[in-house]
Amino acid sequence: MPQPSVPAPAGRFSDDEREAVYRAIHTRRDVRGQFLPDPIPEELLRRLLLAAHHAPSVGLMQPWNFIVIEDSSVKSRIRDAFDHANETAANLFPAERRALYSKLKLQGISEAPVNLCVTCDRSRGGDLVLGRTHNRDTDLYSTVCAVQNLWLAARAEGIGLGWVSIFDDADLRSILHLPEHVVPVAYLCLGHVVELYEEPELQARGWASRLPLDDLIFRDRWGEAR
Template identity: 85%
Template sequence: MPQPVSPVPAGRFSDNEREAVYRAIHTRRDVRGQFRPDPISEEVLHRLLHAAHHAPSVGLMQPWNFIVIEDASAKSRIREAFRRANDTAAALFPTERRALYSTLKLEGISEAPINICVTCDRSRGGEVVLGRTHNRDTDIYSTVCAVQNLWLAARAEGIGLGWVSIFEEEDLRSILQLPDHVVPVAYLCLGHVTELYDEPELQARGWASRLPLDNLVFRDRWGARRRNGPA
């Protein structure tokens, strides 16, 4: 029989604790070129994966797995897969953007001591999962929550993390020997860093800028501006 539910107090964090959470959020960066070569300890890696594993998931299906990659040969094959996809991606941009694109470092696969592929097992939980009955993709959304947890925990540990998304999925499937029902969601590069950009690197390099929050918040229906928000 189900055990009785015993809620615990839900008090607010202390000022210092709350500030630390927001600091991790606001200073998190997508790291490509600032990795140091020294290894990440097993203790720290376990804490990061433990944080990821405590992400919210629809129906508590926990669809994620974490493939930890340290082998230089595997990294080399994955970096080559990135290079091929990146050449294709560059050609998709207008000529005036292509030159800037070519100067951007978009991966740290070889430099980072650890790579992690976060996957989603689309069979986890069976055919019918609580909360997934009307939106099959909630397993993917849940896996992305695990990525965000890992990213914020890494920032708190002084570990840089970069998400490499420029791949043909079949290349990752082949290299990592993924079964058909498992989807690669995020390929991450992790390593100690000494410095981070004080703003997103793509913003610092002139590729894009953060949009004003006020332009993105509506009230009650699409397009209706929200009034009386914080100053």
């Protein structure tokens, strides 16, 4: 009979280990146009997926699945779906923003050797899940944690990752044959890269800037500055 797991010492990481974690966080980038055509070795891809699979999830429901897409015909259909949605999106912005929007590269679907759709199975764990009793969307939040784990692991491995979010949900569902209870949470492009922007690309191109942290921290209640 297996012995119950017991807590292990929660020691501080070494200086080098801690620095590596923060480096991955601060130098992570959303990659769109710097992908190389080199394939991602299967063992490396599995390490990335294993990192995602070790994300925290409410009630240990682990609601994620990972659809690995390498077939060029599937990528082509996904790219067409993006182009259609992106044209609609561009027209939503005022004219002075639309010109810059049209110059932004917002996907690397065709260039990236691996595309990955991370989904959330909203039936995972049954009708009653510990920690989900008062907020049904904790399964979606948990799936996003898996995406972040994968992103940071990819940065540590020198793999670029870009999140493509401009899709009509129905298009992804149709192309990827998703059942009704499964939600597409993130469509990702992965591949080797030689260089990354020193700052977020949207910041470098003048679309937006990182907000000052001190403006976002309250104490005890909303609006109370520290």
